[in-house]
Amino acid sequence: MPAIELHSVTKRYERPGLFGGRSVTALHDLDLTVRSGEIFGFLGPNGAGKSTTIDILLDYAAPTEGTVRVLGQDVATDSTAVRDRIGVLPDGYGPIGERTGREHVQFAIEAKDAADDPDDLLERVGMRGPDAYPVEQYSKGMAQRLMLAMALVGEPDLLILDEPSTGLDPNGARTMRRIVREENARGATVFFSSHIMEQVEAVCDRIAILDGGELVAVDTIDALRESVGTTATVTVDLSSVPTSAVDHVRSLEGVSGVKTNGTTVAVACENAAKASVVAAFHDSAVDVLDVTTSETSLEELFESYTRGVAQ
Template identity: 80%
Template sequence: MSAIELRGVTKRYERFGLFGSRSVTALRDVDLTVRSGEIFGFLGPNGAGKSTTIDLLLDYAAPTAGSVRVLGHDVATDGAAVRDRIGVLPDGYGPIGERTGREHVEFAIDAKGADDDPDDLIERVGMTGPAEYPVTEYSKGMTQRLVLAVALAGDPDLLILDEPSTGLDPNGARTMRRIVREENERGATVFFSSHIMEQVEAVCDRVAILDGGELVAVDAIDALRESAGGSAAVTVDLSSVPADVVDYVRSIEGVVGIETNGTSVTIACDDAAKAPVVAAFHDSPATVTDVTTSETSLEDLFERYTRGVAQ
């Protein structure tokens, strides 16, 4: 059984203004399957439609066309059947009121009819001390840890995490990655959206890249690298950076991006472009002091798949 299945999903919002209404297509004919038991990264530039997709999964909004199934149930007709089996970390949501963090966690456990020990959840997310403070006193990162604890209540079959690393310090981000892996080992499917490519690369089995409301790639990261043409990043350290050579290198077939940092130039390119790129710098008036190559990062792939598409 798939954990998530979107078929032909389009979502249009109507915007009403002083001079009439206009419609915004946030998602366009999206087909997406997330298999049970995978850790799935959901990527896309600002405004690509990630939060809209998550709203549809949670039945916070209805699709204009198409169907949305979660854990085997159509959310439009049978959403109640899955609500207690999903743990959600929403983007930009903060717990409110005078209740303590612990009370929020206890409330979430009760609401799901679960029997978790609140102290275990509090300890897992690393908010042991602040658990006793009212949440109005929480820092951003501590709020994020609390919302994660709430999402974990009741051992959900599906965790939906929208930008889970927001506000987390490096230790918090590591805790988040550990929990994602632990939950997955327990059997949960994890679907998470993120702009932090290192996080996604570190934990995801597969990713989808959404751009302008359309899915532009769905695959394992290595497979995306391969279909991008066995791409690589070449970094050339120079005595100085001749602007005309940089312009020339940019025009070499297979070069998809160039970034200059001081006297170091990093070129994202196909495997086949590596040799002409390095040769161009060797033939320039500058002295080449070092050349290193590495695999294309997910960030480079993201840029490649999403660049130039109108928002």
Template identity: 40%
Template sequence: MTVIQTTEVSKRYGGESAVVDLDLTVEDGVVYGFLGPNGAGKSTTIDMLMNYTRPSAGSITVLGLDAQEDASEIHARTGILPDQFGVYSTLTGREHVRYVLDANDATGNPEAVLDRVGLGDAIDQRAGGYSKGMQQRLGLAMAIAGEPELLILDEPFSGLDPYGVRLVRDVVEAERDRGATVFFSSHVLDQVERVCDQVGLLANGHLIAEGTPTELRDIAGVQTRLCIETADEDLAVEGIRDFDGVEDATYDAGEIVVTCPRTACYQVLRRLEGAGVSIRSFDVEQGTIEDAFVELADA
């Protein structure tokens, strides 16, 4: 089933375009990363999916329902962590989660949900005393409460320390394994790459590329570099350039740098060892989604 479908969707504020002719398809059971810098149009797109604002042109369906006509049903089946999430300072963590469950007529255990996001010890504390990171994790707990079919997370890494960032990734993976579809936006591109099945890159309101992380690196021509520390002279480089899959090889100051697909790195190392080259150490530098974004945005 197609969970999110936008067709030629645009949003204008006065004379300024925030989103332009967006055609987006998100299938059931995937983690879709909607990536781009601040101001690219990510939050505006999410606002249109949830009918917080209406498109200037185009059509949107969510969970097979019209985003405008069926907004109430979509909200009942969707968990959302909005950007700039705020808490009710006088309510406890438990009361926040219970409110969501009651509002969506859903069943669930607030204690179990808050344990998942590392707030089990603070469940009965008033949220006004939570740190920024704790408030962000409370927002995540509210989003996953009741096991929604669709989870929408807008900048979920905001305000989190490394532990919190890893926790978000773990929760996203668990929700996908449960069968939910996860759609989230972020400008923290390196974190999103670790968990996404599909990625859409947004720049200035335009969807500039879409695919798996590997496909986007290939489209952008982002390359993997195998860096090998060796005491041998650069005579080995000429032979390396003849290896299958190797695009280039250079030698400088005791290091051979080989440009090749990641899948070819092991074969290169084996052939060098077989040729008697002394390898002290090696490292694989793989191009990232951030590298791909920069290449595609500047194209």
């Protein structure tokens, strides 16, 4: 059973007006399946529809068309039953009244009828101490940690995290990654949206890229790298640049481009061709002074897939 199934989901925001309303399509015919047990990254530029998708998953908003199933249940009809089994870190949340951090966690524990110890949860997210203050006085990062603690209540089968690392310091971001891995190891599926590439690259099994309200890619990061074509760049510093060697490299299998800049040669190639590129320069008459290789960053991947905001 998939953890999340979105089937031809469309969301239009209608704004009625006296002189003709306005309508914005935030999501267009979205199909997405998140398998049970995976860590799924949901990427997209600002305004692509990530938060709208999550709002629909959580029944904060109803889709204009399409069906949404979470953990095998229809969120439109079994919303409460679904939310009993998921942990949520929403976007645009706020404190519930003038409660302290600890009282928030206790509220979540009672609402879920869970047996968690608030101290353990607060300890896990590094929030012991500030938990005694009202959440209204929290900084963004502290509130974010607290919300994560609330999401962990009751060992949920699915964690839905909307931009979880927003406002977190580097330690907090590391804690977040560690907790995501721990929860996944326990058996939970993790679905999170982000535009921070390193976060996604570090923990995700698969990613989806959303752009302008449509899915433009769903796959593992490696497979996406493959599909973009050029997957690595080998940069070689030489004592001089022999034309024959450059031509030889250009003719190697898997090499898609060679660029020369002074005595530096940059070769775009598939991962498998890296060694033969380096060997070719090494076997030529010139000295190889330095070699660096890099994979296509997720950043570039992202750039090549997305074009802008929702129309």
